[in-house]
Amino acid sequence: MGKTFNKTWQHSENEAELYKNWEAAGYFKPEISGKLTADNSKLEASAKPFVIAIPPPNITGKLHIGHAYGTTLEDLMIRYHRLLGEPSLWIPGMDHAGIATQTVVDKELRKKGINKNEIGRKKFEEEVWKWKEEYGGKILQQLRAIGASCDWSRERFTLDAGLSDAVREAFVHLYKKDLIYRGEYIVNWCPKCGTAIADDEVEYEPQKAKLYFFKYDKNFPITIATTRPETKLGDTGVAVNPDDERYSEFVGREFEIDLDGVKGKVKIIADRAVDKDFGTGAVGITPAHSMADWRLAEDHNLEKIKVIDGHGRMTDEAGKYAGMKVLEAREKLVEYLKSASLLDKEEEIENNLSICYRCESPIEPLPSLQWFVKMEPLAAKAKEAVKSGKIKIIPKRFEKVYFHWLDNIRDWCISRQLWWGHRLPVWYKLAGNPKSKIGNSKQTESNSNIQNPKVSNLENSNLDIVSNFDIRASDFGGEIFVGKEPPQDSENWRQDEDVLDTWFSSALWPFSTLGWPEAPRSLDEVGPSFAKATEGKTGGCKSLGLSYAPGITECDYAYFFPTSVLETGYDILFFWVARMIMMSLELTGEIPFETVYLHGLVRDEKNRKLSKSLGNVLDPLDLIAKYGTDALRMALIVGSTPGQDLAVDEAKIKGYRNFSNKIWNASRFVSLRVTDGDLQSGELGESRIDLPAGEAGNLELSGELLTPADKKILDEHNKVIKSVTDNLNKFKFSYAGERLYEYFWHSFCDRYIEESKKQLDNSVIARSETTKQSGQEKIATPDKLAMTINTKKILIKILSESLVLMHPYIPFVTEAVWQSLREFCP
Structure with a gap:
């Protein structure tokens, strides 16, 4: 671009080139700032780094406006701290997104007539890796288009070799400490989707439903109320409140029932969990199909009968209803209750339907043999980290939400019946094989391999367990092997078919991306590596040798961890944020980040959720092509409030495109008026600042020559610098952006530039007031020329410093202007 200004700012012609130049110059790679001790044994940090690990986008397709929002906030922080001179690292990467990616790829294969079950697991995984290579690259290019100044040499993927090793390390560690177990629940x-999902992955959809009041049969003394009569085929108890005198005479008794041919026994129990004012105050207990009922059954030793299978159909235990879909069985059973005069009444109510967060289909609570993480021991540390102030959550009101979740936390189901993801590092000994060997002497503790029969033998289970794991009770020897590597006599063992919940690997993200567990843990350990890499000089460290992330060094974990800020949406405070804190404290002994900044959802101007059906979806790439990246970034930041949803429409983005043009035009004016050239063919030709010789780089102002307009703008300028800096340090990004916008557009452009034109015209007047003496030209009004020089200096000072202030918000136009003015910008 050189030193030329077109008449207008052309974002489409300049943004990609500017980004390419930044990346090629290595501007996004931080130097490890430190010095070695005299004996080269230790590294002492000379500057605290600023670090963000990007919330890794899923590889399920292209980025949406929500990604653009978070990316812009993170890039603003990184660019600001980079301008402060801090070693600033933004770690990029992507998430394999187990269930989401498997679902998308499965759909694509089915369009081609390919069934994943027919091609098998290995071939299917190959297809998913092809998808990752295609769409992963597209996602990274989209992040670049938004202006993300990440260190791409440190790019990670949650299924790369290093992170896979970290996942196995974490699993083995938690298992050794009895924090991971396998159990029936x-x-x-x-x-x-054909898989279990965690509590946090269940969403709730308001619905109108019917509450049915009925008796199991004519001999049963109590009327129960339920919205799901089909599940009552599996009831083994009825619970009432102990203070409810209506049912006191029945508590402790057991009744034989016959519900349309399905016979069983029901015990009446008293429990304070029952709301005596809801329905009839009597609740049928279906232990196999309700989490609350499961707990009641455990407390009161009730039988568990499964009447719905993993496909959402009624089992053989449901008698004549076997094979029916749930809703069909409900309809048929209600018909029977009416015909048998067992149905007292129906009431219309509103309740919430539990649905899968991924496919939005109804969830069925089912008994299953799964792997779990014990959360209470981990939650206690995570709660204290925030309560003590070690971790700050912005906005603060979300601390209450965070504490409430931790206080009511349940064990985390981490196994998923999928093919795509981190396979559980668990092997089962096959029974009846005389070659089985346990505890091979070559397998040492340093390899973190454990053999321990912590899991109850499957033969002890009286339930038809939901699982895709193809080992039968008769095949299972009752012993398991947990390790980072398979057992040496692997032919006698079979690995668990399940994969880990995507959020398990994501919970390790802040430290696994920096080389954990292989990298040195402290600066005291990296001195030799630092010295060897730099021959005793500062500024570098030996690479960790990861071909897929060559920028990761042996110093990264010790120098850059804990990270500085986690910026993410408030909707994954539990999914991700809390789990990262728990895992980091347990596995590293450190907090993962110092500050959590939560942003809201992006909505339209009417505060409606963005959706295809409403036709209000905003595609960030289309908006960038139309209005420029800078305009989109300003529209996403200004007006935003942490923890609150943000309303954005095209009119707002268009308005900030005008701001980019304003910056360009103001810069073009300043360039023209402080130089001695004229515009030719719409461009500013080769020219230099029109200041006396020796003063081109000297912007010291003559105080006695300042006009009232000069004094006013300089005073406001200093206040703006302080205000913007203070607000950025306090994470008040919108306030800082609004202040910059108002100041530059109105104070500088509308007022001061207009005032400066009068002063700049003095140079024209001064030059005309000349006389010839001894054949030499003499300026007749030197004070006017001096004041004009002062004005030009102020214009350059205000413009150049404003460019720096605005750069984290709108990096492209500010960089383009800076490069054009660099010969006389201080």
């Missing part, structure tokens, strides 16, 4: 099962 009721889980959230998605029949459509």
Whole structure:
């Protein structure tokens, strides 16, 4: 671009080139700032780094406006701290997104007539890796288009070799400490996706439903109320409140029932969990199909009968209803209750339907043999980290939400019946094989391999367990092997078919991306590496040798961890943020980040959720092509409030495109008026600042020659610098952006530039007031020329310093102007 200004700012012609130049120059790679001790044994940090690990986008397709929002906030922080001279690292990467990616790729294969079950696991995984290579590259290019100044040499993927090793290390560590176990429990099962999902992955959709009041049969003394009569085929108890005198005479008794041919026994129990004012105050207990009922059954030793299977159909235990879909069985059973005069009444109510966060299909609570993480021991540390102030959550009101979740936390189901993801590092000994060997002497503790029969033998289970794991009780020897590597006599063992919940690997993200667990843990350990790499000089460290992330060094974990800020959406405070804190404290002994900044969802100008059906979806790439990256970034930041949803429409983005043009035009004016050249063919030709010789780089102002307009703008300028800096340090990005916008557009452009034109015209007047003496030209009004020089200096000072202030918000136009003015910008 050189030193030329077109008449207008052309974002489409300049943004990609500017980004390419930044990346090629290595501007996004931080130097490890430190010095070695005299004996080269230790590294002492000379500057505290500023670090963000990007919330890794899923590889399920292209980025949406929400990604653009978070990316812009993170890039603003990184560029600001980079301008402060801090070693600033922004770690990029992507998430394999187990269930989401498997679902998308499965759909694509089905369009081609390919069934994943027919091609098998290995071939299917190959297809997903192809998808990752295609769409992963597109996602990274989209991040670049938004202006993300990440260190791409440190790019990570949650299924790369290093992170996979970290996942196995974490699993083994937690298992050794009895924080991971396998057990039979009721889980959230998605029949459509065919897998268990965690409590936090269940969403709730308001619906109108019917509450049915009925008796099991004519001999049963109590009327129960339920919205799901089909599950009552599996009831083994009825719970009432101990203070409810209506049912006191029945508590402790057991009744034989016959519900349309399905016979069983029901015990009446008293429990304070029952709301005596809801329905009839009597609740049928279906232990196999309700989490609350499962806990009641455990407390009162009730039998568990499964009447719904993993496909959402009724089991053989449901008698004549076997094989029916749930809703069909409900309809048929209600018809029977009416015909048998067992149905007292129906009431219309509103309740919430539990649905899968991924496919939005109804969830079925089902008994299943799954792997879990014990959360209470981990939650206590995570709660203290925030309560003590070690971790700050912005906005602060979300601390209350965070504490409430931790206080009511349940064990985390981490196994998923999928093919795409981190395979559980668990092997089962196959029974009846005389070659089985346990505890091979070559397998040492340093390899973190454990053999321990912590799991109850499957033969002890009286339930038809939901699982895709193809080992039968008769095949299972009752012993398991947990390790980072398979057992040496692997032919006698079979690995668990399940994969880990995507959020398990994501919970390790802040430290696994920096080389954990292989990298040295402290600066005291990296001195030799630093010295060897730099021959005793500062500024570098030996690479960790990762071909897929060559920028990761042996110093990264010790120098850059803990990270500085986690910026993410408030909707994944539990999914991700809390789990990262828990895992980091347990596995590293450190907090993962110092500050959590939570942004809201992006909505339209009417505060509606963006959706295809409403036709209000905003594609960030289309908006960038139309209005420029800078305009989109300003529209996403100005007006935003942490923890609050943000309303954005095209009119707002268009308005900030005008701001980019304003900056360009003001800069073009300043360039023209402080130089001695004229515009030719719409461009500013080769020219230099029109200041006396020796003063081109000297912007010291003559105080006695300042006009009232000069004094006013300089005073406001200093206040703006302080205000913007203070607000950025306090994470008040919108306030800082608004202040910059108002100041530059109105104070500088509308007022001061207009005032400066009068002063700049003095040079024209001064030059005309000349006389010839001894054949030499003499300026007749030197004070006017001096004041004009002062004005030009102020214009350059205000413009150049404003460019720096605005750069984190709108990096492209500010960089383009800076390069054009660099010969006389201080």
